[in-house]
Amino acid sequence: MxxxxxxxxxxxxxxxxxxxxxxxxxxxxxxxxxxxxxxxxxxxxxxxxxxxxxxxxxxxxxxxxxxxxxxxxxxxxxxxxxxxxxxxEPSPLDNAHDEFLLKLYFVKDQHADLLRVMVTEQLALHQAKLDNLNAQLADKFPTTQQQTQSYGHYQLLRHAILRERDYVAWLGEI
Amino acid sequence: MxxxxxxxxxxxxxxxxxxxxxxxxxxxxxxxxxxxxxxxxxxxxxxxxxxxxxxxxxxxxxxxxxxxxxxxxxxxxxxxxxxxxxxxEPSPLDNAHDEFLLKLYFVKDQHADLLRVMVTEQLALHQAKLDNLNAQLADKFPTTQQQTQSYGHYQLLRHAILRERDYVAWLGEI
DNA sequence: TAATATTATGTAATTAATTACATGTTTTAA
DNA sequence: TTAAAACATGTAATTAATTACATAATATTA
Known part of the structure; x- marks a missing residue:
């Protein structure tokens, strides 16, 4: 398939x-x-x-x-x-088809100027996404009651937020 | 396309x-x-x-x-x-087609027993992946010289490790 | 030396997914 | 009341990706 x-x-x-x-x-x-x-x-x-x-x-x-x-x-x-x-049934691990990571893989020699542009741009995108996710969490799950009611959806949003936070931190380091 | x-x-x-x-x-x-x-x-x-x-x-x-x-x-x-x-060119953000997250979204009512099995299983998979990634990092980038030589590849491995670490921590919480 | 594994390069059939084409109904707002 | 937006349901053409089919040369090892 x-x-x-x-x-x-x-x-x-x-x-x-x-x-x-x-x-x-x-x-x-x-x-x-x-x-x-x-x-x-x-x-x-x-x-x-x-x-x-x-x-x-x-x-x-x-x-x-x-x-x-x-x-x-x-x-x-x-x-x-x-x-x-x-x-x-078990869920196979997805190997993250992240286009930015793919580009990063090919930046062999640090190519300092290009790398900086790439990272800065990507950082902005992820920061915006993170802000958006936080807003969604506040909007959809203001009370703990709503959190337990759609537990999966809540955990999913939390995961997405953690992931973006992580991504932003990692990009910041580079 | x-x-x-x-x-x-x-x-x-x-x-x-x-x-x-x-x-x-x-x-x-x-x-x-x-x-x-x-x-x-x-x-x-x-x-x-x-x-x-x-x-x-x-x-x-x-x-x-x-x-x-x-x-x-x-x-x-x-x-x-x-x-x-x-x-x-800018890299679009990928919205993570993670099959486990998808399943989690549909676990409405915590369905405690099923959820536990799912999480435990997924945790084992991610832990194994994390161990494997750490082994790869140690194998391919033992010196800082090699880290700067294939900077993108190095950062990519680091990112994957951070991501898995995060995923494991998040699964642990559930 | 004979069997096996690896190297090497394709095509065919099928399924999935995107974009564009196509049409008509109902509701809303100016 | 009429124009626009939203509702509602499809098909067609194209591209991407997987699995299976197909063949042959070279290197390895028993």
């Missing part, structure tokens, strides 16, 4: 939480989960069809206005099993 | 360092750079052809034994320019 098709599991996870249309799923990649995963509607709609054919999903129709009929997808028992099977 | 085709730049970078055959390039993904990037020979050979057609590479032929003729690729001026242009 070309890629792992983990989108399948994301769709299952999102639909287990709440039945949704393809459009809804597409939207959720613009916010929330979009922070660490991406997908286009042109990938989602055909996949929903394939997953339904494979017996992982089903849909009912929701009338909107006079003419429009939305397809609301939900997860079948088979789909639920598939999702929990995935949750329980 | 489907992906960013950063492999093109990796090939340029490796060939600028030293002219090599497609086979050599393939090998270097089994060690060294394979630590943080991967590519198969079936991707490399056609790409080398396309890059040569595009004027980024050229090759000469090296006779080996009686019959075998190897193609040794090197980078043209155009290829060098393309590579340095890439080095200087």
């Amino acid at each position: 070309a890629q792992k098709n983990r989108l399948k599991y994301i769709i299952l996870g999102l639909l287990i939480d709440r039945p949704q249309t393809g459009y809804d799923l597409t939207k959720s990649f613009d916010s929330d989960i979009g922070e660490f995963w991406s997908a286009n509607h042109s990938q989602i709609y055909p996949l929903l069809n394939r997953m339904e054919t494979a017996g992982l999903l089903q849909h009912d129709q929701v009338q909107v206005g006079e003419k429009l009929v939305k397809k609301r997808y939900s997860v079948t028992d088979t789909g639920q099993q598939e999702f929990f099977r995935w949750l329980q | 489907a992906q960013k085709n950063r492999l093109k730049y990796i090939i340029l970078g490796l060939l600028i360092d030293r002219p090599q055959t497609g086979y050599d390039l393939t090998k270097s993904f089994d060690s060294d750079i394979g630590e943080f990037w991967s590519a198969n020979h079936s991707q490399i050979y056609p790409l080398l052809n396309r890059m040569e057609t595009a004027g980024l590479l050229q090759h000469d032929q090296v006779q080996v034994g009686e019959k075998l003729v190897k193609k040794r690729y090197s980078v043209t001026d155009t290829g060098q320019q393309e590579f340095f242009r890439w080095l200087q």
